[in-house]
Amino acid sequence: MTTGAAPVAETSRPAPWVSRLAGTASLLRLAGRRDRMLVPSSVLGLVVLAVGSAQATLALYPTDAAASQGLGALLANPSVVALYGPLPSPTADALAVVKTVMMGAFLTAVLGFVVVRRHTRTEEDEGRFELLGSGVVGRWAPLVAAVALASAAVLAAGVLSGLGLAALGMDPTGSAAFAIAWLTAGLATVGVSAVVVQLASTSRGAAGLGFGFLAAAFAVRAAADSAASGTWTHALGWVSPLGWAGRVEPYGADRLWVLGMGLATLVGGVAAGVALLDRRDLGAGLLPVRVGPRRAAPALRGPLSLVVRLARGTVIGWGVGMVLGGVLIGSLLGAVADMGRDPAVRDLLEKLGGTTGAFEDVYVAAEVHVVGAAVAGMGVALVLRLVSAERTGLGELVLAAPTARARWFGAHVILPVVLSAGLMAVLGLAIGLVGPTVAPAAPGVGACVGACLAVLPAVWVVVGVATLLAGARPRLAPFAWGVLLVTFLVSEVGPLIDLPTWLLDLSPFTHPSSLPAGSFEVLPAVVLTAVAAALVALGVLAYRRRDAA
Amino acid sequence: MSVNDAITVTGLRKSFGRTAALDGLDLTVRAGEVHGFLGPNGAGKSTTLRILLGLLRPDAGRVTVLGRDPWRDATELHRHLAYVPGDVVLWPTLSGGETIDLLGRLRGGIDEGRRRDLVERFELDETKKGKAYSKGNRQKVALVAALASEAPLLVLDEPTAGLDPLMEEVFQRELSALRAAGRTTLLSSHILSEVERACDRVSIVRSGRVVDTGSLDDLRHLTRTRVHAVLRRPPTAAEASAWAGVHEVVLDGDALSCAVDAEHLGDLVAALGRRGVTGLTCRPPTLEELFLARYQSVGPARAVAEQPA
């Protein structure tokens, strides 16, 4: 360790905070080395998302007039506004990035959180800090190193994207504002993550808190953006880091100063994080671990019940999240309907040849599509628990008992398949119950539950991909995240930039019937389900043939 | 193979990428014995045990455990077998008691009385969550779960790593009880005194091969005895080294120390008698000497033997 201080006389001891930071540089280098795939590929992916989609859009619609003509109707639609925020200006530049500002801000925030968690709580969970902590490594060093790496990743993604957009010939101030939108969301989340990883006592708990925070931040800004400006709800957008990103309004208002809020959150979060660090034990959260029961509940008796029991927090968290999300989506239907009644919006949409009817249906379909992708993410995480159990040695305990491998493996597939269906049904129920109370034309319970269940085959295909990877190539299993991300982005951005049909067809998310706006088609649902089943079957076959410890 | 063998392994090979973990390993564990499995770090002990459990797939070789092929019949085999892994990890959110119950039920039920006794004897606090246990206590959870089963075969990978001496004693007693009950135990260990006390036979593995197998007496017999003699007519060092089976000769005035192969001990004593022995001590090899000789890739005894004296 290069920063290790030589033994020194009693009087010349370094100031306490310096010693608490000792080793930060070495840890940063170590973290950078471990993430030499994850960080560069994520940054590259984000830059390609922003610059590539903007370039494709501008090639299709080079002038402001062509762009409003071609995309205005699509993007001014209230359902898109609720998901992605309002259009800052009717220019080609603004239209070219309207989806990627919010999507990218969210993904940058996820990247920031993931990097911070990986190098703090996860390391602590796996006991590696003890090894390092006994060397010349200060107490704050791992957190500060993780925050530095995460901030660098966020900075690279934002700045490179902004530069790329400017290089396309887009407005320089707007491009700077675009970078700042991502930076604000990303850096603020890094600050929040520094606190979150101190609160939870496990890496998984930290993931729950962190992603819960991001989901809440997204929900708050969606509600705020759906409300008329000047209202109290609209002002609520200023409490969410993702709301800040939207309020930068690149290629419109260009509020560059919003970056200050992101930086302040970063600094405040890190300060709070190190303060909490000084108050807790290594490996523990702020809350002490509670004692457990002396005997197992009678239901805990097989692989499936074990997997379900271990996912209890996930099930409860997602269940509550779905109810809240459904209630939010349902209650926003009123605002969406109002926006649709606004003569100015109607006029614009009509002039541009867009749809003016059944905004409510289009909106529900768009929201369900996005939530479906999130649920697929939960499915991937649950399948990957098989791989992490194998790595830690927990799988060995179960497999050394008379548990057939296929049953242990199957338990990790059945849970996400069934849970995703249950969660989507809950979502549909909540939307269908709440929607009609605020908007008379809103789809009812049956239509909403149907709409939510219709995306399940796509969710299952993603779960199937994760299953196949976990079964055949456990080291590559995290690539399931990449598959989910890319296929979802293709389905969201692809139609805007006229991606070739075969490419769109590769994404499972482009196939499910878009309910309740359209009609249900049986064939895609059957084909997707069959593909998912085939992927799972291949995964099981491969798993039975390979080493399992 | 004999029907009385619980485990037979011949020519077992297993590689992980380029590392050859097992390189033609042979092992026989007789039914009803406690068999010690020893060897330096990374020798391939845990890998062998995982193959015996059917968790890893062998590259080559024949493996039979309780008459079954562990890779093909793993599930059925596991009904008759209990295992303590080398690195015990527990589910962070399950309590120790829940883990013991779960592992017992996975195995098709648990003997309540035995479970209660073991928890008491090992002084285990069952209410702690996996995350909160110390290393030794994690080990106890896995041990209680394995010992509470009625499996005829126990496969234990360094089961006492991290146990305090009192608990080590409890474990020893359990092991004797197992043997008395006619159950078979394969015990991988680095603790030589434990092996000496508990094991009927041992196999020593080095670099993926078994280099020696047999009872400790057999192994002792194969290892040199240290002899210290005071003589009226001492030989020169060169003369003494030329005697059959005599090594590591040190001559200090009329005192001679050397090491001698077991089969030549009688010859040496006779030779010493002819030279007017006035004092004589013979010491059998210590356990440490016995194992060190076999752990090191070139045993010290052999190395000395090859030196021109």
Ligand SMILES: Nc1ncnc2c1ncn2[C@@H]1O[C@H](COP(=O)(O)OP(=O)(O)OP(=O)(O)O)[C@@H](O)[C@H]1O
């Ligand atoms: N999953 C794996 N992947 C790659 N190499 C492995 C794996 N498991 C074991 N090895 C290698 O195989 C060899 C044997 O390891 P094993 O764990 O069997 O040793 P051991 O005798 O149990 O050692 P110890 O006494 O330290 O427990 C080692 O070189 C180890 O690095």
Ligand SMILES: [Mg+2]
């Ligand atoms: Mg081992």
